[in-house]
Amino acid sequence: xxxxxxxxxxxxFHNGHLYHARQAKKIxxxxxxxxxxxxxxxxxxxxxxxxxxxxxxxxxxxxxxxVIELPYGYAVQSSNLFAFGSVQSLHQLxxxxxxxxxxSGDIQSFLNxxxxxxxxxxxxxxxxxxxxxxxxxxxxxxxxALEKIIPANTIDFSKPNNILGFSYIxxxxxxxxxxxxxxxxxxxxxxxxxxxxxxxxxxxxxxTKIIDQKENINKIKETMPFQSTKQxxxxxxxxxxxxxxxxxxxxxxxxxxxxTPEELVTIEGIDEGIEYRIKKFTKKAVTFYDLMQKIKTKRxxxxxxxxxxxxxxxxxxxxxxxxxxxxxxxxxxxxLGMNKNGQLFLNQKKSxxxxxxxxxxQREMHPLxxxxxxxxxxxxxxxxxxxxxxxxxxxxQGPIILND
Amino acid sequence: xxxxxxxxxxxxFHNGHLYHARQAKKIxxxxxxxxxxxxxxxxxxxxxxxxxxxxxxxxxxxxxxxVIELPYGYAVQSSNLFAFGSVQSLHQLxxxxxxxxxxSGDIQSFLNxxxxxxxxxxxxxxxxxxxxxxxxxxxxxxxxALEKIIPANTIDFSKPNNILGFSYIxxxxxxxxxxxxxxxxxxxxxxxxxxxxxxxxxxxxxxTKIIDQKENINKIKETMPFQSTKQxxxxxxxxxxxxxxxxxxxxxxxxxxxxTPEELVTIEGIDEGIEYRIKKFTKKAVTFYDLMQKIKTKRxxxxxxxxxxxxxxxxxxxxxxxxxxxxxxxxxxxxLGMNKNGQLFLNQKKSxxxxxxxxxxQREMHPLxxxxxxxxxxxxxxxxxxxxxxxxxxxxQGPIILND
Numbered sequence: 001x002x003x004x005x006x007x008x009x010x011x012x013f014h015n016g017h018l019y020h021a022r023q024a025k026k027i028x029x030x031x032x033x034x035x036x037x038x039x040x041x042x043x044x045x046x047x048x049x050x051x052x053x054x055x056x057x058x059x060x061x062x063x064x065x066x067v068i069e070l071p072y073g074y075a076v077q078s079s080n081l082f083a084f085g086s087v088q089s090l091h092q093l094x095x096x097x098x099x100x101x102x103x104s105g106d107i108q109s110f111l112n113x114x115x116x117x118x119x120x121x122x123x124x125x126x127x128x129x130x131x132x133x134x135x136x137x138x139x140x141x142x143x144x145a146l147e148k149i150i151p152a153n154t155i156d157f158s159k160p161n162n163i164l165g166f167s168y169i170x171x172x173x174x175x176x177x178x179x180x181x182x183x184x185x186x187x188x189x190x191x192x193x194x195x196x197x198x199x200x201x202x203x204x205x206x207x208t209k210i211i212d213q214k215e216n217i218n219k220i221k222e223t224m225p226f227q228s229t230k231q232x233x234x235x236x237x238x239x240x241x242x243x244x245x246x247x248x249x250x251x252x253x254x255x256x257x258x259x260t261p262e263e264l265v266t267i268e269g270i271d272e273g274i275e276y277r278i279k280k281f282t283k284k285a286v287t288f289y290d291l292m293q294k295i296k297t298k299r300x301x302x303x304x305x306x307x308x309x310x311x312x313x314x315x316x317x318x319x320x321x322x323x324x325x326x327x328x329x330x331x332x333x334x335x336l337g338m339n340k341n342g343q344l345f346l347n348q349k350k351s352x353x354x355x356x357x358x359x360x361x362q363r364e365m366h367p368l369x370x371x372x373x374x375x376x377x378x379x380x381x382x383x384x385x386x387x388x389x390x391x392x393x394x395x396x397q398g399p400i401i402l403n404d
Numbered sequence: 405x406x407x408x409x410x411x412x413x414x415x416x417f418h419n420g421h422l423y424h425a426r427q428a429k430k431i432x433x434x435x436x437x438x439x440x441x442x443x444x445x446x447x448x449x450x451x452x453x454x455x456x457x458x459x460x461x462x463x464x465x466x467x468x469x470x471v472i473e474l475p476y477g478y479a480v481q482s483s484n485l486f487a488f489g490s491v492q493s494l495h496q497l498x499x500x501x502x503x504x505x506x507x508s509g510d511i512q513s514f515l516n517x518x519x520x521x522x523x524x525x526x527x528x529x530x531x532x533x534x535x536x537x538x539x540x541x542x543x544x545x546x547x548x549a550l551e552k553i554i555p556a557n558t559i560d561f562s563k564p565n566n567i568l569g570f571s572y573i574x575x576x577x578x579x580x581x582x583x584x585x586x587x588x589x590x591x592x593x594x595x596x597x598x599x600x601x602x603x604x605x606x607x608x609x610x611x612t613k614i615i616d617q618k619e620n621i622n623k624i625k626e627t628m629p630f631q632s633t634k635q636x637x638x639x640x641x642x643x644x645x646x647x648x649x650x651x652x653x654x655x656x657x658x659x660x661x662x663x664t665p666e667e668l669v670t671i672e673g674i675d676e677g678i679e680y681r682i683k684k685f686t687k688k689a690v691t692f693y694d695l696m697q698k699i700k701t702k703r704x705x706x707x708x709x710x711x712x713x714x715x716x717x718x719x720x721x722x723x724x725x726x727x728x729x730x731x732x733x734x735x736x737x738x739x740l741g742m743n744k745n746g747q748l749f750l751n752q753k754k755s756x757x758x759x760x761x762x763x764x765x766q767r768e769m770h771p772l773x774x775x776x777x778x779x780x781x782x783x784x785x786x787x788x789x790x791x792x793x794x795x796x797x798x799x800x801q802g803p804i805i806l807n808d
Contacts, residue, residue, distance in 0.1 A: 251658050253789070257781040258719040260774070276767075283796075286789040315662040363680075370664070377661040385657070385690040392687075 001345050004030035004097045005090035005179075006064070007083075007168065009038045011048050011207065012232055013058035014224040015200045016101075016186070021063045023184045024099035032065045032345045036089045037336065038075035039372065040379035041314075043082055045306025047243040047379060049207050050235040053394045056337040060402045061227035066342030068093070069334040072314065072375040073324050073368045076307050078138065081325065083167035088330045091177045094349045098172070098181045102155075102165045105185025109155055110169045113146070117170075120149040137301045139163065161186065175328075199223060211242050239383050239391070245306070247382045249288040252309055256282040259312075268311040268321045274300065278308075314375045320367045331366045332358045337400030359398040405749050408434035408501040409494035409583075410468070411487075411572065413442045415452045415611065416636055417462035418628040419604045420505075420590070425467045427588045428503035436469045436749045440493045441740065442479035443776065444783035445718075447486055449710025451647040451783060453611050454639040457798045460741040464806045465631035470746030472497065473738040476718065476779040477728050477772045480711050482542065485729065487571035492734045495581045498753045502576070502585045506559075506569045509589025513559055514573045517550070521574075524553040541705045543567065565590060579732075603627060615646050643787050643795070649710070651786045653692040656713055660686040663716070672715040672725045678704065682712075718779045724771045735770045736762045741804030763802040 004024050010017060025033055037059065039052040048055060056067045074085025090098060102110070117124055127148050131141035143157040155162050165183060172179045187200055201223040209220050210232065217236075221229050236242065256264070256279060264275040277295065285291035296302055310316075324331075332355055338346065350357075358365075361373045376395050380388045408428050414421060429437055441463070443456040452459060460471045478489025494502060506514070521528055531552050535545035547561040559566050569587060576583045591604060605627040613624050614636065621640075625633050640646065660668070660683060668679040681699065689695035700706055714720075728735075736759055742750065754761075762769075765777045780799050784792045 250785070251655070254655050254782070254785040255659075257785065258717070258778045260719075263719075284793070286793070313662070315664075315667075374662045378658070381654070381658040381661065389688070389690070 001031040001348060002029060002097075003032045003034050003093075003095045003345060004028040004099055005093075005095040006033060006035045007070075007086040007090075007098070007100060007164070008035045008059070009042050009048070009203070010035070010055045010059055011038075011042060011203050012050065012055060012210075012224060013062055013228045014203060014206055016202070018062055018225055019187065019200065020099075020101050020184055024182075025063070027182055027184070028097045028099055030097065032341050033063060034066045034068070034090065034093060034095050034342070034345070035059055035064045036070050036086045037067050039069045039072060039336075040375050041072060041076050041310055043075060043077070044303050045076060045308075045310050046245060047248065049210060049242050049244070050232060051243075051379065051391060051394070052336055053400060054231040054235045056400055057402075058225070058228045058231045060337050060339055060342075060400065061231075062225045064342075066338040066345060067336040069336050069372075071330070071334070071368050072316070072372050073321060074330075076310055079163050079167040080170075083164065083171045085330060087168055087171040087175075087177065087179065089333060091175075091179060092330060092333060092353065092355050094352065096178055096180060098168060098179050100161075100165045100168055100181070100183050101186045102161055102183040103159050103186060104155065104162075105183055107181060107183045110166055110181075110183065111173075113150060113155055113166060114169050114173055116150050117146070124149050135299050137299055137304065139301070207242075207244075211244055214242075239387055241383060243379070243382070245288040245309075248313060248378075249285075249291070251378075251381060252288070252291075252313055253282055253285070255312055264312070266317050266319065267308070268316045268318050269304070269308045270311070270318075274308075314371065314378045316371055316374070320371060324368055330355065331368055332356050334358050334369075334372070335399035337402065339402040343401070360396040405435040405752060406433060406501075407436045407438050407497075407499045407749060408432040408503050409497075409499040410437060410439045411474075411490040411494075411502070411504060411568070412439045412463070413446050413452070413607075414439075414459045414463055415442075415446060415607050416454065416459060416614075416628060417466055417632045418607060418610055420606070422466050422629055423591065423604065424503075424505050424588055428586075429467070431586055431588070432501045432503055434501065436745050437467060438470045438472070438494065438497060438499050438746070438749070439463055439468045440474050440490045441471050443473045443476060443740075444779050445476060445480050445714050447479060447481070448707050449480060449712075449714050450649060451652065453614060453646050453648070454636060455647075455783065455795060455798070456740055457804060458635040458639045460804055461806075462629070462632045462635045464741050464743055464746075464804065465635075466629045468746075470742040470749060471740040473740050473776075475734075475738070475772050475776055476720070477725060477775050478734075480714050483567050483571040484574075487568065487575045489734060491572055491575040491579075491581065491583065493737060495579075495583060496734060496737060496757065496759050498756065500582055500584060502572060502583050504565070504569045504572055504585070504587050505590045506565055506587045507563050507590060508559065508566075509587055511585060511587045514570055514585075514587065517554060517559055517570060518573050518577055520554050521550070528553050539703050541703055541708065543705070611646075611648075615648055618646075643791055645787060647783070647786070649692045649713075652717060652782075653689075653695070655782075655785060656692070656695075656717055657686055657689070659716055668716070670721050670723065671712070672720045672722050673708070673712045674715070674722075678712075718775065718782045720775055720778070724775060728772055734759065735772055736760050738762050738773075738776075739803035741806065743806040747805070764800040 006024060021033055041047055059067050068089055070085050074081055124145050128141055128145040131144055146157055157163055169181055172181060199222050206220050206223055210217055213219060217229060217232055261275040264270055264278060265272050281291055281295040285294060292302060292305060296305055335357060380391050383391060410428060425437055445451055463471050472493055474489050478485055528549050532545055532549035535548055550561055561567055573585055576585060603626050610624050610627055614621055617623060621633060621636055665679040668674055668682060669676050685695055685699040689698055696706060696709060700709055739761060784795050787795060
């Protein structure tokens with residue numbers, strides 16, 4: 001079977017995602033679409049608006065055949081590690097094509113960039129280091145360093161999708177993986193737009209509308225397939241919750257207030273020196289937004305801080321992440337859901353896999369899966385116990401199977 | 405000035421406490437009454453119903469002249485360490501009398517018990533160890549071991565007040581402190597009673613009524629001085645909260661769910677072997693009461709488990725407590741409040757103190773005070789941020805001074 005891989009968050013699955021899936025299938029002539037999807041928490045350091053199982057159902061009902069989980073350990077990280085985990089997941093499953101969205105839609109420019117970067121690696125690294133020493137945040141320093149070696153810059157590295165796309169290419173070529181990449185030009189709104197102006201709208205603007213409107217999600221119906229609205233509604237009916245940072249703020253404030261500065265520094269992503277700043281501003285803040293406004297600097301960007309705060313909440317340690325970062329492969333594949341077609345593909349590949357397929361949690365398991373369990377636990381912690389237990393059961397019941 | 409010390413929790417200050425304070429003053433002919441009071445959390449491993457400052461005001465308005473804090477590190481511990489911290493606090497302040505409540509009201513029987521115990525120490529320790537090996541909880545094993553060496557048992561060691569009283573005597577005599585102890589026979593209801601039947605009523609029954617009745621505390625007005633009702637009401641008006649375990653359950657459940665078993669074992673009071681049991685039942689429980697019912701055993705008593713859960717919440721480590729337990733003295737005295745008379749006493753004693761008097765928190769401070777800060781932070785964590793900040797300020801503003 002000819003499989004095409006997509007790297008996604010589906011937060012939530014909307015018309016833009018539908019367009020991307022359909023185009024990817026058409027261009028690559030794929031029999032089966034495989035999505036690697038972030039689970040409870042997302043790359044920008046935020047909780048997904050509804051849980052991974054409801055987002056998986058959205059995907060399966062809109063043309064995706066198989067959904068696997070991008071582990072928290074890769075999903076809530078900057079582009080390189082995010083790309084490593086995603087691309088490796090596809091590779092380990094034997095998927096030989098990847099189709100990602102970008103602003104330009106021109107795969108050649110990504111490849112050219114990679115080769116120019118390879119030829120000027122020393123200069124790039126030197127310049128990057130210089131900018132970082134000046135106190136610039138990584139995305140800005142990286143953009144400026146790339147522009148120095150690639151003057152005719154056709155990729156705008158201020159766009160998150162371009163940064164990610166480039167990271168995928170880099171991982172594929174550096175690891176010499178047998179994956180053919182293509183890209184589809186994204187249409188309509190920017191990633192960061194918050195106004196809904198069209199039937200293809202950014203996920204950010206959709207989330208803003210959903211959270212503002214509480215249970216009434218009529219306003220965003222036009223922007224997504226019916227199944228997405230249905231799954232959103234289904235999750236809300238069970239939990240009366242749209243997940244967003246403010247709901248986790250009491251836990252974050254409690255957690256930071258009871259941690260010693262020394263303990264804070266053991267947490268993934270927390271540089272020595274910022275621990276007192278974190279304690280000080282957390283004590284003073286009255287909302288999560290208030291905390292972010294107070295604490296952010298040029299060096300500590302919004303996204304970077306949100307990731308730190310998630311790692312604090314999920315108790316993710318530098319020590320745990322060390323071996324994960326050093327490893328040249330991913331330790332397992334975790335299935336979230338599939339339809340008949342996805343099952344067929346999986347059955348073909350199963351015997352040739354070099355890493356295990358897991359679904360549940362056990363007492364003895366890989367550190368990456370231990371982190372995942374804590375992340376899921378954290379994700380559901382804002383839901384009342386009775387309902388939470390019911391939702392957490394999904395985590396141990398194995399993948400969703402869609403029969404139709 | 406002739407000072408008499410009392411060791412108290414005042415949760416809340418009621419008519420029984422008023423009786424005890426008045427009797428103590430009369431019997432000892434004291435000019436000044438000094439109370440060593442537990443702060444945010446109490447010996448049975450529970451949050452105090454209102455904060456230490458409102459309980460301090462109750463005491464100062466009902467005849468107590470000076471209130472100092474029994475640090476969390478001693479207050480939430482079994483009787484020996486609790487007694488060590490309390491008796492040492494009085495000793496370090498130069499208080500030479502202690503008056504405690506007991507069932508018998510007969511100080512001689514406490515002294516006799518101590519001496520009999522001294523003479524049969526080896527046998528006592530052997531029997532105690534035997535009972536503990538059989539899996540009996542400490543209080544039961546202790547009671548049975550004592551009964552073996554003291555057949556004409558006049559002190560009932562199933563009564564918490566008798567256990568504590570005996571521990572005070574033991575600390576005073578073992579450390580050869582210059583403190584004269586006396587005891588007052590407690591009148592009316594048992595400590596564990598939950599029915600309000602008289603104007604002198606157990607604190608447990610008063611708390612049950614308060615928590616059940618929410619803002620309406622008319623039912624317990626008869627059981628306490630007017631100032632106690634006033635302070636209770638004042639705290640509730642600010643916070644809309646009576647502190648009890650159920651309110652902390654979401655934090656406890658979140659915290660345990662995101663801790664590794666290895667981390668759980670580093671927490672004070674947690675024996676190796678119970679960490680998986682704690683994780684398992686916490687995941688399943690829907691309320692704190694539900695958790696306690698599920699997890700308690702003959703060996704792990706209600707009180708012992710509640711203390712463990714508090715140490716988890718406040719992130720109190722075995723390692724931190726080690727040096728505190730090994731020390732032959734307490735590291736500081738923390739003032740909570742005083743009236744003119746208390747100030748007068750303090751001024752007399754100040755120049756002769758061998759340990760510092762502290763009120764606020766600093767970055768560099770004794771581990772015991774660091775634990776205290778986290779305990780206070782935990783205590784107020786269930787209050788909305790704006791109000792919490794206001795309440796937490798009391799912690800750094802120094803003692804309450806009552807001028808009248």
